[in-house]
Amino acid sequence: MIREVVAQLWNRRAGYREGCRGLQLLSDFPELQHGATLPHCGRRHIQITHRFTTDWFTAYEEICMSITGKVVLVTGAGQGIGRGIALRLAHDGADIALVDLDQTKLDAVADEIRQIGRRATTFIADVSDRAQVHAAVEHAHSELSGFDVIVNNAGIALVGPISDATPEEVSKIWSVNVDGVLWGIQAAAAKFQALGQRGKIINASSIAGHDGFAMLGVYSATKFAVRALTQAAAKEYASDGITVNAYCPGVVGTDMWVTIDKRFAELTGAPEGATYEKFVGGIALGRAETPDDVAGFVSYLAGPDSDYMTGQAGLIDGGLVYR
Template sequence: MSTAIVTGAGRGIGRAIALRLARDGHAVAVNDVDAESAEAVAKEIGGRSMAVPADVTDRDAVFAMVDAVAGELGSVDVMVANAGIAQVKTLLEVTPDDLRTMFSVNVFGVVYCLQAAATRMITQGGGGKIINAASIAGHAGFSLLGHYSATKFAVRGITQAAAKELAQHQITVNSYCPGIVGTDMWDLIDEKMGGYLGNEKGETLEEFSKLIALGRVQTPDDVAGFVSYLAGPDSNYMTGQSVMIDGGIVMV
């Protein structure tokens, strides 16, 4: 049985991915910085699952997490580096602390997950799948989300480089790029952007949603369905890609 780790899976997109991969037949390790949330989702999954609370910005903790999952569930075959944060600010306002925090989670965390998972997969033999959280903001920079956009552009570059380096081990590396998703993160973006744009709560989300060709806000399950493909055998010949799954906002 394949074993998947999903980071930031205590809620939102990560939770939906964890639940979907479990339905697909994977054993699932649910990671979150909040132990209670991770445990709740693991309990929701039941069966071959476990909660692995850890902070993805702590490299040693990420390696320990991977070791714990391999020890408990037998292997690590899929790593979904989903954990991420956003912050709304103009680039002129961004502080050194803002940059450190944003890059620590969205970039360093992705690299640490990649390093730990790939090291385990190489030792195991037989290949594996590493799946990173990027964003439409990694294909087109968004105003008021400049430093967030920078981290997602970085994830695209890391994904391409890792795909080339790890191909010899039959490890594929791809990223998923969501758009406007109905989650707590987008509630925060709506609220904070509203302050800059003079909008009431909900108005910014409504304005952005008009950009969606399919005419509706994305759900976490929409993202999870694509990650299911990336984690499964049908994507075995796909690597180095950062694919939009956004309802048709950014088309390249």
């Protein structure tokens, strides 16, 4: 049986006051039972899924210095980096709203998340459509009884010389890579404001958002634009307690990079795989990136350790672009 609260965290660990707003400590940790409910920790009630030690600070760290119990929406979650992010956040204790265009892929990722022991819900949406993105946020909140973080991950690539870019190609990539992020920022911020709570917005930029690459000029422009939106939104929403940051992957071994490599081969006559190997050869750490490499940084951005960080675009590329 849980005996109710005896001490305020503020007076015992001043350095962590803002990380765990309103946490009230239970008086006798050995009496905490599996499945009990812990009073609020700056978000909703959190269910205890394991027995704590008698150390109150250990209990605090296990609950409040994590993303346990948070609800996170991830776009482009059916494969690649998006799938990696969704699974990592689920492993770290979050419940995930998965958004993409392919229901079969979404269902597969949702099953993986449920096997981890977290909740998952799916929603089909084209991120270039503002109404669909807003509907996805509402769905996440309704189905998972909360909304704490959005990861605007969905994106597409365009390979080719600037001289050959068509209005249709530019419109398509811009609508997904930039408009999709813009609508996600709008929808998430509006929901956080309506709920009267803080929140985190995390956007997908790229190394191409720090360094314009030849044959990837239009794609690079979209990723520079994401950085600009991230900085502007960080300034606009700071007073609401909403942080806005971006992650900038490099050469990740996903289907997108397979497509990029094949397109380079078509345009330059290089053998398939040569462009990929050339980029990987320039990485200081000597290997290609994995979705897990990206997901670890996104988990940091989603959690309380990044609470004092906003408007930033972090490079996770193994040492390829230096800024």
